[in-house]
Amino acid sequence: MNEIQMWENYQQVIAAYNLAFATLSYDDETIAPRDGSSYRNEKIAVLKGEYLSFITSDEIIACIQSLLSKPQSMVEQRKLQLTLKEINQLKAVSKEEYITYVECCRNSSEAWKKAKENNDYSIFKPHLKEVIEQTKHLVSLRNDGLLPYDSLLADYEEGSSMEFYDKFFEKIKTHIVPLVKKLREKNIQYPSLEGVYPIEQQKMIMEKIASYLQFNPSWGYLSQSVHPFSSGFSKNDTRITVRYDESDVTSAIFALIHEIGHATVEHQIGDEYEGSIIHRSITSGIHESQSRFYENYLGKNKSFWKNNYPYLQNMFSNQLNDISLDDFMKAINQVKHQSIRLEADELTYPLHILIRYECEKGLFNGTISIDELEDTFNRLIKEYLGIEVTNPNEGILQDIHWSEGEFGYFPAYALGSSYGAQLLVSMKKEIVVEQALENNQMEVIHEWLKNHIHHDGALYLPLEIIEKACKEPFNVSYYIDYLIDKYSSSLLSE
Amino acid sequence: MNEIQMWENYQQVIAAYNLAFATLSYDDETIAPRDGSSYRNEKIAVLKGEYLSFITSDEIIACIQSLLSKPQSMVEQRKLQLTLKEINQLKAVSKEEYITYVECCRNSSEAWKKAKENNDYSIFKPHLKEVIEQTKHLVSLRNDGLLPYDSLLADYEEGSSMEFYDKFFEKIKTHIVPLVKKLREKNIQYPSLEGVYPIEQQKMIMEKIASYLQFNPSWGYLSQSVHPFSSGFSKNDTRITVRYDESDVTSAIFALIHEIGHATVEHQIGDEYEGSIIHRSITSGIHESQSRFYENYLGKNKSFWKNNYPYLQNMFSNQLNDISLDDFMKAINQVKHQSIRLEADELTYPLHILIRYECEKGLFNGTISIDELEDTFNRLIKEYLGIEVTNPNEGILQDIHWSEGEFGYFPAYALGSSYGAQLLVSMKKEIVVEQALENNQMEVIHEWLKNHIHHDGALYLPLEIIEKACKEPFNVSYYIDYLIDKYSSSLLSE
Numbered sequence: 003m004n005e006i007q008m009w010e011n012y013q014q015v016i017a018a019y020n021l022a023f024a025t026l027s028y029d030d031e032t033i034a035p036r037d038g039s040s041y042r043n044e045k046i047a048v049l050k051g052e053y054l055s056f057i058t059s060d061e062i063i064a065c066i067q068s069l070l071s072k073p074q075s076m077v078e079q080r081k082l083q084l085t086l087k088e089i090n091q092l093k094a095v096s097k098e099e100y101i102t103y104v105e106c107c108r109n110s111s112e113a114w115k116k117a118k119e120n121n122d123y124s125i126f127k128p129h130l131k132e133v134i135e136q137t138k139h140l141v142s143l144r145n146d147g148l149l150p151y152d153s154l155l156a157d158y159e160e161g162s163s164m165e166f167y168d169k170f171f172e173k174i175k176t177h178i179v180p181l182v183k184k185l186r187e188k189n190i191q192y193p194s195l196e197g198v199y200p201i202e203q204q205k206m207i208m209e210k211i212a213s214y215l216q217f218n219p220s221w222g223y224l225s226q227s228v229h230p231f232s233s234g235f236s237k238n239d240t241r242i243t244v245r246y247d248e249s250d251v252t253s254a255i256f257a258l259i260h261e262i263g264h265a266t267v268e269h270q271i272g273d274e275y276e277g278s279i280i281h282r283s284i285t286s287g288i289h290e291s292q293s294r295f296y297e298n299y300l301g302k303n304k305s306f307w308k309n310n311y312p313y314l315q316n317m318f319s320n321q322l323n324d325i326s327l328d329d330f331m332k333a334i335n336q337v338k339h340q341s342i343r344l345e346a347d348e349l350t351y352p353l354h355i356l357i358r359y360e361c362e363k364g365l366f367n368g369t370i371s372i373d374e375l376e377d378t379f380n381r382l383i384k385e386y387l388g389i390e391v392t393n394p395n396e397g398i399l400q401d402i403h404w405s406e407g408e409f410g411y412f413p414a415y416a417l418g419s420s421y422g423a424q425l426l427v428s429m430k431k432e433i434v435v436e437q438a439l440e441n442n443q444m445e446v447i448h449e450w451l452k453n454h455i456h457h458d459g460a461l462y463l464p465l466e467i468i469e470k471a472c473k474e475p476f477n478v479s480y481y482i483d484y485l486i487d488k489y490s491s492s493l494l495s496e
Numbered sequence: 497m498n499e500i501q502m503w504e505n506y507q508q509v510i511a512a513y514n515l516a517f518a519t520l521s522y523d524d525e526t527i528a529p530r531d532g533s534s535y536r537n538e539k540i541a542v543l544k545g546e547y548l549s550f551i552t553s554d555e556i557i558a559c560i561q562s563l564l565s566k567p568q569s570m571v572e573q574r575k576l577q578l579t580l581k582e583i584n585q586l587k588a589v590s591k592e593e594y595i596t597y598v599e600c601c602r603n604s605s606e607a608w609k610k611a612k613e614n615n616d617y618s619i620f621k622p623h624l625k626e627v628i629e630q631t632k633h634l635v636s637l638r639n640d641g642l643l644p645y646d647s648l649l650a651d652y653e654e655g656s657s658m659e660f661y662d663k664f665f666e667k668i669k670t671h672i673v674p675l676v677k678k679l680r681e682k683n684i685q686y687p688s689l690e691g692v693y694p695i696e697q698q699k700m701i702m703e704k705i706a707s708y709l710q711f712n713p714s715w716g717y718l719s720q721s722v723h724p725f726s727s728g729f730s731k732n733d734t735r736i737t738v739r740y741d742e743s744d745v746t747s748a749i750f751a752l753i754h755e756i757g758h759a760t761v762e763h764q765i766g767d768e769y770e771g772s773i774i775h776r777s778i779t780s781g782i783h784e785s786q787s788r789f790y791e792n793y794l795g796k797n798k799s800f801w802k803n804n805y806p807y808l809q810n811m812f813s814n815q816l817n818d819i820s821l822d823d824f825m826k827a828i829n830q831v832k833h834q835s836i837r838l839e840a841d842e843l844t845y846p847l848h849i850l851i852r853y854e855c856e857k858g859l860f861n862g863t864i865s866i867d868e869l870e871d872t873f874n875r876l877i878k879e880y881l882g883i884e885v886t887n888p889n890e891g892i893l894q895d896i897h898w899s900e901g902e903f904g905y906f907p908a909y910a911l912g913s914s915y916g917a918q919l920l921v922s923m924k925k926e927i928v929v930e931q932a933l934e935n936n937q938m939e940v941i942h943e944w945l946k947n948h949i950h951h952d953g954a955l956y957l958p959l960e961i962i963e964k965a966c967k968e969p970f971n972v973s974y975y976i977d978y979l980i981d982k983y984s985s986s987l988l989s990e
Binding site for chain 2: 021037049237
């Protein structure tokens, strides 16, 4: 076998392991019986250890290095380099340490679920402490010349750093915090969607909206989990979850639209990249730029609801009888002064992320200890959002990410929203978004996103992708302008 | 690391791979989007190839052989020997051949589903041919001195062979075929349960019966699939599926009871064996002895329904209003002269298996070609059951097993039923089964089965397990007597 064939085979095995991990993880988050979790966690960690042994083997490294020393196509070179980067990170850790870390994260995630059920941070805190310490240790082994949090940020958004995000969030802070404060003080009254919305009926709405967004059961599966998420198994096998709230008619809907954004990225990858690291390494910022694009720039657009609201209203005729489309639009676009990120409106959303960014940065730079974390978290919520957190489920326990060792992911949500705002402006120069939404022509929007973002996966750096799609460099002002434009009108309207 | 620690580690990795395969397979059979199947099949095959490489490595073999050359506990020795047996079978095959075989079986199973949807054998036949040829080839490589079909039979039921099964089925044929014929000619009329039974309500019944059988969501999950099955991920993580038929109120119920039998075997394994080959190698005959025990010896017992029928009748009050418990018992115990194994009554069931046994035997002994298979299958159905098969879904396409390369499994269903009949006699000497069923005391029955069958998994050979539990050797007469006793009364009753 020559080295090109060997490289092909290695990639097949890497993809096979990753499919197994995606499946094990999806199963665990959705249906797996709880009593089996310690067995599962232990075995998944062992299998991840096998993966580490496989991918860091001398033969693979030699093969990659040899191929990299010869002329390669741009695509092949990118694949080789991304794989080598993954290898170097894993190689820095011993197999035993890695297995311990994986198991620690999995047990921590289990503890988080229990803590959430009991609204009791003390169940989760020791696990979180362990995860943070182990993450710090593992990152310190990388020897990549980066500060720990810089290294973590770059895991989720290639090319990013604290320097990059500091500037980004500075703008957010300067422009959005005062606007949120003004709106809070103004205490605008919005139409209320309060009521009881039976879950079985909500599920029927899900089907309608999934179909409208051309999310097809032949390549996508919708399920339920404590925390909504998306997982791309392959181009034609995407899995998403939502959670239902009987007292909130739109919570599951917007989760659905968000996750379909993720799923569509996976589905529209070029055939030639399927299963490769070009597919697997799409950054969180790019991914969230799409999910947040669907959720907000499409899903909170009146044209979207011109199409879908009649159906919703009809399904819940008692509850929504007196709510006109305009009222509904006001209700779903209201600024909600509350502490839960997942339920946040577009305007306060980046502040929820800013809070997490500052917490993570402090944790990894050593200025916040784990014992101070909850207080810091709640203090920042008070400072930026004006909300007193009264219980852990509305504060420190609300998100799953840290329990799974995902430090550095959160900023990508805000960055993705910002990418999205800029993409929207570019898209609107080429297609009539509202017309597509009103006329059931999601394929027009899909096509644009496929050509400009989805098709090439992680072939380019995130900032390159945005620059290519928008024909100018990334600029946070599009996002700030969008938010100010959309929400300062509420200040004038009364 | 000494060799005992190494052996422990190897077993951990083997268990981890097996958990991944169980999860991938369960996912595929239940929820996985169809368009992703070729990617999944390819990657699962690749991962199975990695498993083969791992388990057949020189280091593992050397470690096992070294341990086997020293004194070991009986348990350890059994683990080592069973593992070595698995290794020897896999080692006979090259990794490439194995990957090709796995992928061939997975694609064949996909083709079977399509064929079934279209009631068209021609979609499946070329795949089946390929699976049979590849299975023959792989078995020929084993070099175990056995005839191909003997080797396959022993895969599913350790210690069994054509000689063993020929004798077994000869008794079945002698006693049961004429009885079925007599009953068919007598054309007894049974109370009819015909009607429409909405699936949502059937699902509520499932919950009730699962709870009655002490199948607990904390360690077991119930889902749906085309062909009901059970998969034990670990002691506290069992998965079962059923399929619903709106026109048949008991089809899903008996599938449920059957699969809970399987799940309970997994759940009641001794803690010390969890995840080990002692757990994983429980034979099909022993497994089916339990599932068929639950389905028939418990589930078709009047005491079972004294407890559960009022609930069923209440749930379907329109449909079952005029059906008394006695009528219901007659209906569920009727002899059904039809061609579908999964819907068969206890009496015709072993004949359905006999038909498959003769087909498999002929295929692997070379007396039946794949081109003759469908005709042979239908001819035997006519001969033993007196039924004309009029379309493939009611004939050759009805079962999933062959599509997955499972040749040699079917006989275990009949053998398991026979084990079960003997176990029932022994159990009744020690506990009052009817009383336990009537008084919601499934734990009494569980406990007996745990002590006599479940706890030790595959520590002993199947015939040893039965002999230990029954305090006498396996004897098919218990099964024949049970069937004759139960069903010849119908001959007298009119």
